[in-house]
Amino acid sequence: MSGLLIAAPSSGSGKTTVTLGLMRALKRRGIAIAPGKAGPDYIDPAFHTAASGEPCLNYDPWAMRSELLVANAAQAAADGRRLVVEAMMGLHDGAADGTGAPADLAATLGLAVILVVDCARLSHSVAALVRGYADYRDDIRVVGVILNKVGSDRHEMMLRDALERAGVSIFGVLRHEGTLKLPERHLGLVQAGEHGSLEPFIDHAADLIETNCDLDAILRAAAPLPPQPAKAETTTLKPLGQRIAIARDVAFAFYYAHLVSGWRGQGAEISFFSPLQDEAPQSGADAIYLPGGYPELHAEKLAGATRFCKATRDAAEAGARIFGECGGYMTLGEGLVAADGRRYEMLGLLPLVTSFAERKRHLGYRRVAPLDNAFFDGPMTAHEFHYATIVSEGAAEPLFAVRDAAGVDLGHAGLRRGNVAGSFMHLIDLADRR
Numbered sequence: 001m002s003g004l005l006i007a008a009p010s011s012g013s014g015k016t017t018v019t020l021g022l023m024r025a026l027k028r029r030g031i032a033i034a035p036g037k038a039g040p041d042y043i044d045p046a047f048h049t050a051a052s053g054e055p056c057l058n059y060d061p062w063a064m065r066s067e068l069l070v071a072n073a074a075q076a077a078a079d080g081r082r083l084v085v086e087a088m089m090g091l092h093d094g095a096a097d098g099t100g101a102p103a104d105l106a107a108t109l110g111l112a113v114i115l116v117v118d119c120a121r122l123s124h125s126v127a128a129l130v131r132g133y134a135d136y137r138d139d140i141r142v143v144g145v146i147l148n149k150v151g152s153d154r155h156e157m158m159l160r161d162a163l164e165r166a167g168v169s170i171f172g173v174l175r176h177e178g179t180l181k182l183p184e185r186h187l188g189l190v191q192a193g194e195h196g197s198l199e200p201f202i203d204h205a206a207d208l209i210e211t212n213c214d215l216d217a218i219l220r221a222a223a224p225l226p227p228q229p230a231k232a233e234t235t236t237l238k239p240l241g242q243r244i245a246i247a248r249d250v251a252f253a254f255y256y257a258h259l260v261s262g263w264r265g266q267g268a269e270i271s272f273f274s275p276l277q278d279e280a281p282q283s284g285a286d287a288i289y290l291p292g293g294y295p296e297l298h299a300e301k302l303a304g305a306t307r308f309c310k311a312t313r314d315a316a317e318a319g320a321r322i323f324g325e326c327g328g329y330m331t332l333g334e335g336l337v338a339a340d341g342r343r344y345e346m347l348g349l350l351p352l353v354t355s356f357a358e359r360k361r362h363l364g365y366r367r368v369a370p371l372d373n374a375f376f377d378g379p380m381t382a383h384e385f386h387y388a389t390i391v392s393e394g395a396a397e398p399l400f401a402v403r404d405a406a407g408v409d410l411g412h413a414g415l416r417r418g419n420v421a422g423s424f425m426h427l428i429d430l431a432d433r434r
Contacts (some may be wrong), residue, residue, distance in 0.1 A: 001226050002112060002223060003053035003079075003087070003110065003111040004084050004115045004222045005038070005085050005086075005087055006018060006019045006084065006116060007090075007113050007116070008090060008116045008117065008118070008370045009090050009129060010088050010089070011088075012118065012296075013118040013148060014116050014174075015086055015087065016044060017205050018148065018174070018205075019048070019051075019084070019086040020048070020051040020201075020205050020206075021051075021206045023051040024205065025209045025213075025215060028210075032081040033052055033082045033086075034076035034077045034081040034082065034083045034084070035051070035056040035084055035086075036048075036056060036057050036058070036083060036084065036085035037088070038059050038061065038085055038087045038102050039058070039062075039089070039100075040058070040063060040383035040426065042058075042254035042292065043254075045058065046253070050198055050199075051206075052084075054081075057072050057076055057257050058256050058428075059073065059085055059109070059426055060259060060381075061099075061100045061102070061108060062103040062365055062381070063100070063365060063383060063428040064223070064429045065429055065430065066094050066108050067235050068236065068429055069108055071234040071265055072110065072258055080356060081214070082222055084316075087102035087105070088102060089101075089102070091396065092133070092137075094203025094403035095365045096362075096365070096405040096406040097365065097406050103137055103140050106140040106141075107140050109225065110223050112141055112221050112222055112223035113141060114218065115134075115142060115146070116145070117129070117145050117146070117147055117148060117373075118149050119147050119149055119150055119155070120149040120176065122159070122386070123155065123158040124158055124159075124161070126159050127168065127183070129420040130142070130166065130168050133165065134168070142169045142416055143221040144168060144169030144170060144217075145168060145170055145222075146173075146174065146213060147173045147174065148174045149175075149255075150173050150174065150175050151175070156173055156422070160173075171214055172209065172213025172214060174208060174213075174214075197339070198306075228231065236266070236429070236430070237259060237262060237263075237380065237430060238267065239263040239266055239267075239287070239375075240268075240323055240375070241268065241285070241287025241320070241321050242267070242269065242286055243288040244269070244270055244288070244289055245271050245281035246260065246270060246271070246272050246273075247272075247288075247289065247290045248288045249274040249275065249277065249293075250274050250276065250293065250298070251293045251294050252275060252291050253293045254291050254293070254418070254426065255292070255315065259427070259428075275304070275305050275308040276301055276305070279308060280308060280310075280311030281308075281311055281315060286320050287321045288320055288323070289324075290322070290323070290329075290422070291325050292325050292327040292328060292426055293326075295328075296327070296339065296356035300338075300344055303345050303346065312347055312349075313347060313348075316419065316420050319419055320419065321375065322419045322421075323375060323420075324422030325423065325425065325427065326384075326425075328422060329352070329354075329414070330354045330424045331346050332346065332350045332355055333350050333418060334351060334352060335354075336354055336356070337352040338357065339356050341357045350392065350415045350417055350420060351392075351393060351415070351417070352415060354390055355390075356387065358389045360387065361386075362384050364383070365382070365383055365404065366369050366383065366410070367379060367381060367402070367405075368380050368382050368400040368401070368423075368425055369398070369400060369402075371398055371401060375416065375421050378430060379430075380427050380429065380430055381427075381428045381430075382394045382426055383428060384426070385426075388424075396416060397415065398414040398415065398416075399416045399421050399422070400412065400413050402425070
């Protein structure tokens with residue numbers, strides 16, 4: 001096994017486009033890769049899967065225990081597959097407590113780091129920038145750079161001269177490409193499944209990587225990974241039930257692959273259904289999981305999905321355990337106020353009304369402790385990212401006690417009413433009890 005981390009000095013440097021192009025270029029060569037995304041990202045992994053043809057896992061150095069990171073990497077990169085992970089933010093940027101940076105992931109998994117550097121406003125200073133990032137920690141190895149948004153031959157000459165004198169390997173030089181920009185919305189990129197021309201975009205990115213980067217040198221630079229333990233040796237979050245029906249479409253797409261894989265590994269049977277297509281959860285399911293996504297963009301259609309609504313309410317009445325995260329939590333409520341101020345009736349299984357018309361950003365890692373053992377039996381790590389606000393909450397039990405990454409007490413979050421529960425937190429892993 002061998003592995004690479006595609007990182008950058010900061011967000012917006014172009015690492016997603018470079019990663020997609022690199023994955024597709026390697027796939028064209030017939031090289032088996034295992035795509036990965038660092039951090040709590042639920043959107044980029046679908047792009048990585050589209051580029052590589054392989055399932056993409058999250059590797060979160062703050063929220064995941066090191067043994068889970070290692071086990072997931074071992075499983076994904078088995079049989080000689082090369083692990084290619086896209087970092088989040090800047091290489092040394094972490095959570096509020098200063099931990100969980102992509103560099104921590106590189107150190108834990110032994111990944112070689114390639115920096116994608118936005119050179120639009122740099123010339124000779126690039127050498128000081130790259131050397132600083134490379135030398136900041138002695139437990140990771142920055143093997144070289146891909147220079148992005150280079151303006152001209154003269155600009156490239158200055159960049160090369162500075163980096164070569166600093167002893168930095170240059171794996172490629174990409175000129176400024178206005179067409180290589182993915183559309184975004186309030187929670188990040190527009191989802192891969194909604195991108196009308198994703199395949200041409202990825203192919204174009206791959207063409208540029210093949211033409212302007214030294215793929216052989218990149219492959220040689222990938223760090224060999226030591227043998228790792230089997231995933232079966234690592235505990236994960238307990239399944240919600242024995243037969244779990246999971247909502248999955250563009251309104252409910254924000255779930256972590258490692259979570260579902262962990263449930264399967266513990267013997268749970270998984271099925272999927274689409275609320276937007278007015279599909280009902282599988283008959284006989286003893287648990288229903290509504291993950292996050294964009295219900296606020298599809299509120300009218302969800303309100304009119306009579307088969308989905310009735311079947312989910314019937315399942316709740318029959319005693320199925322139903323759990324919603326973020327967008328799923330909003331859907332479990334009584335009403336959702338869309339951006340235009342119009343209220344749509346939701347499932348009504350929790351006494352909750354939320355609004356996307358009155359927006360406020362909530363963002364950050366969380367440590368959550370269940371207030372009872374009805375759904376979960378121990379502390380967990382989670383991530384919160386949404387713009388919705390709570391208009392009203394009725395009589396129900398609070399679900400979690402919450403602290404942020406710095407340990408600040410955020411009070412209680414989420415609601416539980418009998419066998420139905422939810423919160424704005426995206427659960428990731430068991431909390432490290434050390």
